[in-house]
Amino acid sequence: DTGVSQDPRHKITKRGQNVTFRCDPISEHNRLYWYRQTLGQGPEFLTYFQNEAQLEKSRLLSDRFSAERPKGSFSTLEIQRTEQGDSAMYLCASSDNSGGDGYTFGSGTRLTVV
């Protein structure tokens, strides 16, 4: 297991286009999280999965955002009709049920909306 993988690493898209990011967590981890980070800020929580169930969504996750984790393995985050304000680093993390070892983060997907 090589940790949490995110794809793509970078994405440049035109305003109004849809984008989808993928996250492959550590295989033994039941929990998967999506965060968004803008320059100079800490990560902000977007959503969280326990296996395939999406248990919590932030108010930051507008109706243009949707996340899935089919079969409780990899997850996708889709942004529809992208806006310039969506430009950010999108981070995925996973943890076991206890969270006692902290989160393992992927390297992130940097989205630039032009």
Place this chain on the structure above:
Amino acid sequence: SQQGEEDPQALSIQEGENATMNCSYKTSINNLQWYRQNSGRGLVHLILIRSNEREKHSGRLRVTLDTSKKSSSLLITASRAADTASYFCATDEYGNKLVFGAGTILRVKS
């Protein structure tokens, strides 16, 4: 929303010196964690301290937690140039997610 606030926002020291970063938070917590982030990369978990613990060590890292003051500190001893990064505290509020502060940017000059 961000729970923790780190202080200072930026810190510049010479190699070999100690670096101390502080974090304050607002609500009751289950545990508090510190993460490091190198420029443009993901975060790396450094250390976790539970609410019933007061101090914890891991290699050159020392973390303290004062739940009465709702504050924590991270001490990095004998700093190295490779320690240059952003450091974030994150709180687990007995919920299902970590809430991160805005971070401290540490620069270690060689």
